[in-house]
Amino acid sequence: xxxxxxxxxxxxxxxxxxxxxxxxxxxxxxxxxxxxxxxxxxxxxxxxxxxxxxxxxxxxxxxxxxxxxxxxxxxxxxxxxxxxxxxxxxxxxxxxxxxxxxxxxxxxxxxxxxxxxxxxxxxxxxxxxxxxxxxxxxxxxxxxxxxxxxxxxxxxxxxxxxxxxxxxxxxxxxxxxxxxxxxxxxxxxxxxxxxxxxxxxxxxxxxxxxxxxxxxxxxxxxxxxxxx
Numbered sequence: 421x422x423x424x425x426x427x428x429x430x431x432x433x434x435x436x437x438x439x440x441x442x443x444x445x446x447x448x449x450x451x452x453x454x455x456x457x458x459x460x461x462x463x464x465x466x467x468x469x470x471x472x473x474x475x476x477x478x479x480x481x482x483x484x485x486x487x488x489x490x491x492x493x494x495x496x497x498x499x500x501x502x503x504x505x506x507x508x509x510x511x512x513x514x515x516x517x518x519x520x521x522x523x524x525x526x527x528x529x530x531x532x533x534x535x536x537x538x539x540x541x542x543x544x545x546x547x548x549x550x551x552x553x554x555x556x557x558x559x560x561x562x563x564x565x566x567x568x569x570x571x572x573x574x575x576x577x578x579x580x581x582x583x584x585x586x587x588x589x590x591x592x593x594x595x596x597x598x599x600x601x602x603x604x605x606x607x608x609x610x611x612x613x614x615x616x617x618x619x620x621x622x623x624x625x626x627x628x629x630x631x632x633x634x635x636x637x638x639x640x641x642x643x644x645x646x647x648x
Contacts, residue, residue: 427482433475436464436488437532437582438615438631440624447620447627449583451530452592454486455559461485461513462559466534468498470557473511481513488559490532490582516563518570522552525641526570528593529580530556533632536613537580540637551641559589567593568602575607578640582631585614611640 437449455462461481463474471489478485503509519534520541529537534555541551552570556563571577577597579590590612597603597610616630 428484429482431475431478431481431485431487433478433487433489435491437490437492438620438627439491440627449581449615451488451559451581452583452588454488455562455589455592456587457560459484460560462488463513463557464488464530464559465557466493466531466555468500469504470511470517470555472504473509474513474557477510477513480510485513488531493532493535496535511557514558514561514563516557516566517555518552518566519555520551520553522550522574524550524574525552525576525578525644526554526567526574527551527578527580527637527641528554528556528567528590530559530589531582533580533582536632536634536637539634540580540641543634543638544641547647549641549645549647556589562592562596564593564596564600568597568600571597571602572605575605576641576644577606577610578613578637578644579610580613580632580637582615584617585612586617588612588614590614608644608646611644613637613640 438447451464465471465474478487527537537553541553544551579593581589594610613632613636621627
């Protein structure tokens with residue numbers, strides 16, 4: 421409308437994803453919806469470091485930023501690095517973080533799905549499989565460089581998200597890999613682990629069944645690696 425001449429420094433912060441029995445009105449994941457919009461920056465923090473660093477960067481950004489937080493993570497204790505308490509501590513928007521190094525498969529997630537990735541990686545380690553876990557942190561812009569570099573090392577990729585499979589964050593990552601020379605580094609098709617393709621149920625038991633678990637990550641990685 422202004423041909424880029426006017427900035428709109430505003431932050432939209434709110435809950436996103438499954439939140440323990442509050443049904444489709446409050447528990448669905450709309451990360452892909454927001455990240456589809458040109459001009460919006462979208463971040464999806466996992467731990468306390470992400471929340472502090474990304475929110476501060478969002479507030480300082482001259483343009484609109486959407487901050488998507490999972491309510492379940494509000495009650496999860498995380499270790500605190502004293503460095504994040506520095507008043508100048510920031511996490512750049514558009515930069516992912518390797519949470520766990522590995523050499524056999526790259527597992528990518530955001531928000532609470534990072535926890536699912538880490539739990540799955542711990543189970544895979546018992547089988548001798550070293551999974552590299554990437555916390556996206558930012559959904560738009562998407563840090564494809566970190567993903568590509570990891571895939572070129574592991575030659576396998578699994579994406580994990582609470583959102584639905586169609587037109588999801590995992591789908592976008594798959595497309596980016598396919599369109600890049602990184603595609604030729606893959607030894608197997610990319611596998612997506614997503615929420616079940618239904619409106620989020622109200623019952624806690626059904627809600628739990630509708631979102632990915634660590635066992636789903638293990639199953640996906642096992643298939644991608646061609647193991648039983």
